Amino acid sequence: MNTSIDQINAPAAIAIADKIRSLELAGEKIFKLQTGEPCFETPDYIKQAIRKSIENNQTRYSYSQGIPELRQELAAVIMSRYGISINEKQFFITNGAVSAIQYAIQSIIEQSDEVLIFDPSWPQYANITSIYGGIPKKISSKNTGFIPTLELVKSNITSKTKLIIFNNPNNPTGAIIPKKELEEILKYLVDKNIYLLFDEVYDSIVYDDFNSIFQSTFYHELKEKIVYINSFSKTFCMTGWRLGYAIVPAKIARNYLKLIQNSITNVATFIQLAGLVALKEKDNHLQLFSNMLFTYEKRKNQLIEIFNQKKWIFVYPKGSFYFFIQIPNNQKNFVEMMLEKYKIAVVPGIAYGEDFGDYFRISFAIDNDSYNGFINWLNNG
Numbered sequence: 050m051n052t053s054i055d056q057i058n059a060p061a062a063i064a065i066a067d068k069i070r071s072l073e074l075a076g077e078k079i080f081k082l083q084t085g086e087p088c089f090e091t092p093d094y095i096k097q098a099i100r101k102s103i104e105n106n107q108t109r110y111s112y113s114q115g116i117p118e119l120r121q122e123l124a125a126v127i128m129s130r131y132g133i134s135i136n137e138k139q140f141f142i143t144n145g146a147v148s149a150i151q152y153a154i155q156s157i158i159e160q161s162d163e164v165l166i167f168d169p170s171w172p173q174y175a176n177i178t179s180i181y182g183g184i185p186k187k188i189s190s191k192n193t194g195f196i197p198t199l200e201l202v203k204s205n206i207t208s209k210t211k212l213i214i215f216n217n218p219n220n221p222t223g224a225i226i227p228k229k230e231l232e233e234i235l236k237y238l239v240d241k242n243i244y245l246l247f248d249e250v251y252d253s254i255v256y257d258d259f260n261s262i263f264q265s266t267f268y269h270e271l272k273e274k275i276v277y278i279n280s281f282s283k284t285f286c287m288t289g290w291r292l293g294y295a296i297v298p299a300k301i302a303r304n305y306l307k308l309i310q311n312s313i314t315n316v317a318t319f320i321q322l323a324g325l326v327a328l329k330e331k332d333n334h335l336q337l338f339s340n341m342l343f344t345y346e347k348r349k350n351q352l353i354e355i356f357n358q359k360k361w362i363f364v365y366p367k368g369s370f371y372f373f374i375q376i377p378n379n380q381k382n383f384v385e386m387m388l389e390k391y392k393i394a395v396v397p398g399i400a401y402g403e404d405f406g407d408y409f410r411i412s413f414a415i416d417n418d419s420y421n422g423f424i425n426w427l428n429n430g
């Protein structure tokens with residue numbers, strides 16, 4: 050048996066979601082605030098595209114790297130958003146961002162290499178690192194306003210550091226790395242032999258200034274060491290479709306491709322074609338964005354008002370659709386109590402780093418019933 054896999058924990062949000070599915074099957078009504086996915090359905094124009102692709106028999110194997118048209122369109126999106134020209138050959142289409150991250154870590158690290166991860170963090174970064182024999186070095190950002198800083202980077206780099214992961218905007222806090230901090234860190238890393246992974250899957254759900262890695266002054270100096278990750282999941286409400294991508298520097302591209310070829314062969318052809326339509330139909334796309342952001346922003350502001358009235362301590366989300374909240378009055382077994390007594394499912398903060406046992410995460414991109422149930426509990430509970 051592989052003990053490095055045996056030793057990792059199941060990612061809490063996924064494990065809780067599976068548990069809730071079983072409770073619901075057994076007839077229980079749960080207010081689901083643990084969910085990490087948009088409450089909107091995949092737009093009709095994308096659903097129509099997949100039907101058409103299947104009817105047109107686009108059901109065979111395709112390029113392992115991803116169909117060229119989709120890679121070209123993704124390159125066009127980066128060009129129009131950031132003015133950066135990236136060759137489509139650097140794009141790799143994957144089964145969601147999670148596979149894109151998995152292949153990146155696997156392509157880069159060797160046994161006992163260190164990967165720096167700022168906590169609170171999406172648990173899969175550390176899990177994947179451990180699965181492939183690396184050492185996740187978790188760095189708490191509790192004392193730096195929940196953002197990575199140059200000092201944190203400097204004091205944690207060793208000769209074994211191979212990769213640093215940045216999640217911007219962050220899950221679970223919604224924090225965005227301010228331009229100043231990001232530039233300081235990147236400047237310091239220019240002459241280091243360390244890869245950087247930028248996970249920007251929440252880049253279209255932002256309420257404040259957002260600085261993508263592509264907007265950094267140091268992007269061009271660092272680009273041969275940067276892996277960029279994004280996904281259709283949160284942007285297009287396509288979580289179940291499992292469609293994501295990576296932009297990979299030349300040095301690791303061969304490894305990356307071999308990993309795809311020896312695991313999935315290629316992402317389902319008709320799903321890639323639907324992804325292409327998702328990107329191309331810009332008007333539909335804008336309509337979806339404005340609906341989503343309107344709802345998220347309204348809920349975020351309503352919740353901030355209530356949390357402030359209750360004097361709760363929480364991170365103000367500048368992006369994503371999560372709140373990371375300190376457990377009120379330090380109540381013991383809060384997460385279990387919320388589920389058992391009030392049927393409200395939340396994710397324990399400890400899942401995002403050992404410094405955060407006194408926090409919990411909720412999502413506000415949830416179904417209306419769950420949202421109203423939570424508001425009701427907040428007002429009366």
Ligand SMILES: Cc1ncc(COP(=O)(O)O)c(C=O)c1O
Pocket residue numbers: 085144145146147148171216219220248250279280281282288291292293
């Ligand atoms: C920070 C972060 N990265 C990556 C992912 C994975 O996204 P995907 O559905 O594209 O695999 C998630 C999903 O919750 C996430 O929160």
